[in-house]
Amino acid sequence: MSSETLLTVKNLEVTFNTPKGKVHAVRGVSFDLGRERLGIVGESGSGKSQTGRAILGLTAANGTIRAEKMQFRDVDLANLKPKQWRKVRGARISMIMQDPKYSLNPVMTIGDQIIEAYREHHKVNAKEARLRALEMLEAVKIRDPERVFNAYPHETSGGMGQRVMIAMMLIPDPELIIADEPTSALDVTVQLQVMAILDDLVRDRGMALIFISHDLQLISSFCDRVLVMYQGHVVEELRASELHNAKHPYTKGLLNCLPKMDGDHSDLPTLEREASWAEG
Amino acid sequence: MSAVTRKNRDGRTRARLSSGKAGSLLRLVFSLAITFFGLLLVTFLIGRVLPIDPVLAAVGDRAPQAVYDRVREEMGLNLPLWQQFFIYISNILQGDFGRSVLTSNPVLEDIKRVFPATLELATIATIIGVILGIPAGVFAAINKGKWPDHVVRVIGLAGYSMPIFWLGLMGLLVFYMKLDWVAGPGRLDAFYVDFIEPTTGLMLVDTLIEGDMDLFWNAVSHIILPASILAYFSLAYIARMTRSFMLEQLSQEYILTARVKGISEHRIIWRHALGNVMVPLVTVIALSYANLLEGSVLTEIIFAWPGLGLYITNSLLNADMNAVLGGTVVVGAVFISVNMLSDVLYRFLDPRARR
Numbered sequence: 001m002s003s004e005t006l007l008t009v010k011n012l013e014v015t016f017n018t019p020k021g022k023v024h025a026v027r028g029v030s031f032d033l034g035r036e037r038l039g040i041v042g043e044s045g046s047g048k049s050q051t052g053r054a055i056l057g058l059t060a061a062n063g064t065i066r067a068e069k070m071q072f073r074d075v076d077l078a079n080l081k082p083k084q085w086r087k088v089r090g091a092r093i094s095m096i097m098q099d100p101k102y103s104l105n106p107v108m109t110i111g112d113q114i115i116e117a118y119r120e121h122h123k124v125n126a127k128e129a130r131l132r133a134l135e136m137l138e139a140v141k142i143r144d145p146e147r148v149f150n151a152y153p154h155e156t157s158g159g160m161g162q163r164v165m166i167a168m169m170l171i172p173d174p175e176l177i178i179a180d181e182p183t184s185a186l187d188v189t190v191q192l193q194v195m196a197i198l199d200d201l202v203r204d205r206g207m208a209l210i211f212i213s214h215d216l217q218l219i220s221s222f223c224d225r226v227l228v229m230y231q232g233h234v235v236e237e238l239r240a241s242e243l244h245n246a247k248h249p250y251t252k253g254l255l256n257c258l259p260k261m262d263g264d265h266s267d268l269p270t271l272e273r274e275a276s277w278a279e280g
Numbered sequence: 281m282s283a284v285t286r287k288n289r290d291g292r293t294r295a296r297l298s299s300g301k302a303g304s305l306l307r308l309v310f311s312l313a314i315t316f317f318g319l320l321l322v323t324f325l326i327g328r329v330l331p332i333d334p335v336l337a338a339v340g341d342r343a344p345q346a347v348y349d350r351v352r353e354e355m356g357l358n359l360p361l362w363q364q365f366f367i368y369i370s371n372i373l374q375g376d377f378g379r380s381v382l383t384s385n386p387v388l389e390d391i392k393r394v395f396p397a398t399l400e401l402a403t404i405a406t407i408i409g410v411i412l413g414i415p416a417g418v419f420a421a422i423n424k425g426k427w428p429d430h431v432v433r434v435i436g437l438a439g440y441s442m443p444i445f446w447l448g449l450m451g452l453l454v455f456y457m458k459l460d461w462v463a464g465p466g467r468l469d470a471f472y473v474d475f476i477e478p479t480t481g482l483m484l485v486d487t488l489i490e491g492d493m494d495l496f497w498n499a500v501s502h503i504i505l506p507a508s509i510l511a512y513f514s515l516a517y518i519a520r521m522t523r524s525f526m527l528e529q530l531s532q533e534y535i536l537t538a539r540v541k542g543i544s545e546h547r548i549i550w551r552h553a554l555g556n557v558m559v560p561l562v563t564v565i566a567l568s569y570a571n572l573l574e575g576s577v578l579t580e581i582i583f584a585w586p587g588l589g590l591y592i593t594n595s596l597l598n599a600d601m602n603a604v605l606g607g608t609v610v611v612g613a614v615f616i617s618v619n620m621l622s623d624v625l626y627r628f629l630d631p632r633a634r635r
Binding site: 082085094098105154155165 | 532533537538539540542544551552555556629630631
């Protein structure tokens with residue numbers, strides 16, 4: 001991995017105004033990202049997804065993003081106008097969403113949705129865009145691209161839907177892909193196929209990847225580096241290969257919750273939390 | 281080997297698909313027939329249950345008993361009920377709705393004369409309601425809680441709560457009498473009425489067929505006020521429903537996907553969200569159109585519009601049962617067909633409903 005820094009995030013905070021008062025989803029997250037595959041792991045509510053969305057400026061309307069610094073190459077993400085955001089989204093940073101059942105428009109054909117993503121950032125005619133879209137469907141290992149191109153999202157399976165999603169988000173050739181739980185909605189057997197396709201494409205095209213998941217095993221097999229998040233804080237940062245040497249009790253706790261094929265088959269331990277971890 | 285099996289599988293899917301299409305068409309025809317049968321049964325029973333004696337209405341109350349009995353027999357009212365129903369159905373299927381006592385024309389002829397007037401008014405009103413109502417609803421939804429939202433809601437509520445006869449009279453007073461922007465009651469100026477040969481019965485179409493632009497614009501200036509007043513009601517309803525469907529769609533995940541792609545907000549709203557909003561909205565529009573097609577009695581009275589609502593009401597007040605029942609059957613049939621049309625449109629708009 002090259003040492004060139006793509007993205008610097010310093011002290012990112014995301015807060016939501018809810019009827020029940022302020023909720024701090026992300027409380028001062030900092031990290032640097034090179035051309036690498038960074039995993040963000042944590043339980044639900046740890047702020048990992050909100051970190052990903054904040055990088056794209058897509059926090060919900062009742063939320064506010066604050067950061068000391070959020071620099072993506074030559075772009076200052078902390079101070080972008082809506083029009084400038086549209087030049088970054090899709091074209092330079094893109095995101096793969098969780099469940100293709102909900103994240104694809106049900107009344108538009110798959111082809112139209114992919115073409116739309118491409119033509120938003122590349123001035124080409126319809127014919128050329130169509131060819132590119134079919135190529136891209138082939139690149140995500142869809143056997144009959146023509147049929148899928150003309151199909152509607154409900155006519156595809158979950159695994160295929162997620163491959164379509166990958167094709168759609170990678171077609172404008174962004175530099176950074178954020179994958180937010182891209183396989184949680186899929187069957188276990190399909191999960192690995194989809195991850196392998198995404199991994200191949202990201203490596204081939206030299207993209208950086210932020211892979212957000214609660215699945216430690218997936219993270220450790222597809223990432224170079226891991227951020228462990230707990231209640232809006234990064235509690236530990238380590239190389240994926242060193243995950244078993246984690247020092248922080250929370251990371252250790254998460255690892256202990258994984259069932260093992262060999263060894264003892266007694267009850268899995270319950271994750272124990274300490275209030276002091278959240279003060280990071 | 282694998283190519284062969286795939287071909288086979290594809291062939292089978294295609295065969296199943298086409299039989300599915302024919303099947304759904306058959307099912308549609310069948311359900312239409314059943315619904316129409318139910319409609320006829322209900323109108324027939326209403327006709328027999330109502331405390332109006334059709335014999336008395338025909339012969340008058342001073343006719344001797346012998347005449348009364350003879351007419352009763354002629355009308356087939358001494359036959360068992362199921363036979364009467366059978367005769368009723370076969371008559372209607374042949375287009376025979378009986379004769380109107382009031383106009384002494386066959387009822388079907390009367391309806392052919394009055395229905396186009398209502399159809400024209402309802403269609404123009406619905407077009408206005410859709411053209412203004414959808415953007416108003418979208419505008420309210422994307423400005424939820426801000427002043428444009430409140431303005432749309434207040435205007436809509438006002439339209440919904442004002443009595444239509446008052447609105448109609450005020451409209452005539454302001455736009456016809458004071459400002460003279462539009463023409464008064466009726467479908468054409470009295471001076472023009474004999475100039476036009478009814479081909480379709482739709483004034484706007486007939487004048488265009490004859491190529492007489494003066495007449496056409498005269499018809500436009502006559503229809504615009506009553507149509508706008510009817511449109512106000514459907515507009516209020518359509519805008520309100522559009523707003524709530526829009527808010528629902530804008531919170532969906534695929535909208536976030538579109539934002540991630542860098543699509544413009546304009547396209548997200550009008551292409552992505554509205555494409556999904558149109559699916560339930562088409563039913564709303566169809567129902568409000570069907571309501572207008574029944575004929576709006578008050579509007580037709582105020583604007584001297586010779587439509588279906590006026591015809592049915594007049595017949596009812598004069599105990600003209602054939603005309604009332606004929607009108608009811610027509611209204612029911614219109615409802616059924618508009619519903620079917622919205623079903624077809626629904627399938628067209630939502631690929632998930634195409635099976």
